[in-house]
Amino acid sequence: MTQNIEGKVVVITGASSGLGEATARLLTEQGAKVVLGARRMDRLQALATELRLPTGAAVKTDVTDAAQVTALVDAAVALHGRVDVILNNAGLMPHSLLERGRVQDWDRMIDVNIKGVLYGINAALPHMIRQKSGHIINVSSVAGHKVRQGSAVYAATKAAVRMLSEGLRMEMKPHNIRTTIISPGAVMSELPDSVTDPDAAKNVRAFYENIAIPAESFARVVSFAMSQPEEVDINEILFRPTAQEL
Numbered sequence: 001m002t003q004n005i006e007g008k009v010v011v012i013t014g015a016s017s018g019l020g021e022a023t024a025r026l027l028t029e030q031g032a033k034v035v036l037g038a039r040r041m042d043r044l045q046a047l048a049t050e051l052r053l054p055t056g057a058a059v060k061t062d063v064t065d066a067a068q069v070t071a072l073v074d075a076a077v078a079l080h081g082r083v084d085v086i087l088n089n090a091g092l093m094p095h096s097l098l099e100r101g102r103v104q105d106w107d108r109m110i111d112v113n114i115k116g117v118l119y120g121i122n123a124a125l126p127h128m129i130r131q132k133s134g135h136i137i138n139v140s141s142v143a144g145h146k147v148r149q150g151s152a153v154y155a156a157t158k159a160a161v162r163m164l165s166e167g168l169r170m171e172m173k174p175h176n177i178r179t180t181i182i183s184p185g186a187v188m189s190e191l192p193d194s195v196t197d198p199d200a201a202k203n204v205r206a207f208y209e210n211i212a213i214p215a216e217s218f219a220r221v222v223s224f225a226m227s228q229p230e231e232v233d234i235n236e237i238l239f240r241p242t243a244q245e246l
Helices: 018-029 041-050 066-080 103-131 152-171 198-211 215-227
Strands: 009-013 033-038 058-060 085-088 134-139 177-184 236-239
Touching (some): 009 018, 009 066, 018 215, 033 066, 041 058, 058 066, 066 103, 085 103, 103 134, 103 152, 134 152, 177 215, 215 236
Parallel strands (some): 085 134, 134 177, 177 236
């Protein structure tokens, strides 16, 4: 499954923990040249040091700032001469009932989960169009397919990622650029820590503690999509823990 990965330049947002960190570890092991972006520079730099990445491969990045995302991708190109894959992974999940009116949480989700993905696409496209190759991987969620009480805004942001990705897929055909949407269920990460509503936080943590699968499962899905021959475009992968009903 590791063929077509060795030597690829891969930019990962939200790389300081959870899904992004696990993916960085696996892809580095498989020979990819990863460039890491996240807000927490101490953790990011520690990961870069552990993975023996070159200087400049860890870039402090807040995905709500388009200029910072562009700087992250440009750093990858400056370091390695190209960008082959961008994994738009950074996300938040502060669940709450709509009647609670947690407007700040809604704004944060829209800024990170939707705008952050758009900024990643915008940063990578000029390079990939020039190369006539590339792969954009956007992280949605099971919640982008199904909504439940307390997840309305989060589900809406993740459904938006799916629609943006499908539109991108159609537009990129003349440029030989592949697109993949990955929609995970409960996978161990810091997402539950982003829930600020006390009642929702209690429920989410219990749910994850009971059924969540390791972040490495997500990393293997990314690797599978990347490893396909260039003429194969894996457009969407939806996966859950075997025990997850929702």
